[in-house]
Amino acid sequence: MCMEKSDWEKCRDFHGHACPGLAIGYRAATMALAALASVRSADEELVAIVENDACGVDAVQVLAGCSLGKGNLIYRDYGKSVYTIGCRNSGKSVRIAVKNNLWPKDPAMVALREKINNGTANFAEREAFHRHQHDRIHYILEMPDEEFCELRHVNVELPAKASIFPSHTCAVCGEAVMEPRARVKDGQIVCIPCAEQYSRGW
Incomplete structure (x- = not known):
């Protein structure tokens, strides 16, 4: 018997892998939906305005049901970890600004990431990096809301439905x-x- 995948697993499968950036988008989307008392958008009931093009946007697409193809995913190239989700039916919107420095910088991990990226890391180093990433993901998913972000209810003029x-x-x-x-x-x-x-x- 096939078991229903969790929301996190659905996000991971859509994105292609699990990473801290995806966890950030997952937290932002789940908090926004809870604050709006809303569920995934079947059509264009929800509109997401994202201010970056990083991994977390994929989680917003999966959980909020917002996409470029439906016209309810708006991308603003501000380079900020900020996500605004609005509901057409209720007229309510929330803005989530993820706090900077969610975890302390580790110079050893910065150097290790460089080796991972240029393909010079050995097996033990790759395993160490994956363990570190796993710990960061778990930390982001479990940390208190107030430490993760600032959530505000805002007034946003949502764009017209796609034509x-x-x-x-x-x-x-x-x-x-x-x-x-x-x-x-x-x-x-x-x-x-x-x-x-x-x-x-x-």
Whole structure:
């Protein structure tokens, strides 16, 4: 008999591996859903605004049901570990700002990560690194809420639900481009990449 996977296991499988960054997104998403008294968005009931493109965003997608394809995942390239989730039905939103330095820096682990990344770590070093990562994941998942982040209820104007627009053929490359993203160049409809082509002769 197959057992239902836990939410953490679903996030891990979607992301491809378990890591501290995924644990951060998992904590942020679960806390936001609890604060909103909400469940996973089947359609566009929830909207997530994420301020980074790191591992944790995958957990938000899995747990909150927000994705680029549905139009209810908004990415803002601020480089901040901040997640805002709003509910269209209730009109409520929460903003979760993850605190910096969730664990003390370990120079030995920084050096070990470098060896892992450049492929020079031996088996024992890789095992030590994985144990360290496991400990960090457990620490993040179990630490008190007030030590993990600042959670605030906020007023957010959520974007309109995703719309379907007509497409036009780019006069330069011949590919289809949705109407709101089309540009006009020399009196012709073009896509953004073709509109941005510019040359001064070299």
